[in-house]
Amino acid sequence: GAVVSQHPSRVICKSGTSVKIECRSLDFQATTMFWYRQFPKQSLMLMATSNEGSKATYEQGVEKDKFLINHASLTLSTLTVTSAHPEDSSFYICSASFTEAFFGQGTRLTVV
């Protein structure tokens, strides 16, 4: 089946720094990718819809200046957590659609 690769799988960063997470569709072109965040013991919450060649669409309550999304090509979307704080620590997952939604492996972000 289709594969979505997310990198890194785990990252620890200092408070105030920025972290970039990559999401790649390996064997299909994805005009739309989605970014989700999962709080501990909770379900996934959609953060934003990433559209190739245009601005991302953010869900209500998600700060677009803090969570920068770039979808420069049909196979790559990036999420940059800017000026990270401990409350940004979470599990971030991307997905891309082909015949159905395919998910990346997720990135565990810990801000210390």
Next chain:
Amino acid sequence: SQQGEEDPQALSIQEGENATMNCSYKTSINNLQWYRQNSGRGLVHLILIRSNEREKHSGRLRVTLDTSKKSSSLLITASRAADTASYFCATANYGGSQGNLIFGKGTKLSVKP
């Protein structure tokens, strides 16, 4: 906002038993999907059932969909310890773009050897 609500929130069974998880949702859907998530890992797609389907099978998995009741169930037969994970239902809403899924809170399944 979350749409799917799984029931129960946690389920503990013995290996070999069947596990049934339920999901309810609120609005009209295009399809409903079930995912599995091992602790701290990404999601694994298990099965998709379309709004015009009532039942679907995949190996030891059986999914039903009742659009009149806005509910779905996931049955895992002859469970194994390796089935221990959290299971989520997710709905793709009518008119929504593919991939824009709304997830429930999940059922944490524990299968004891």
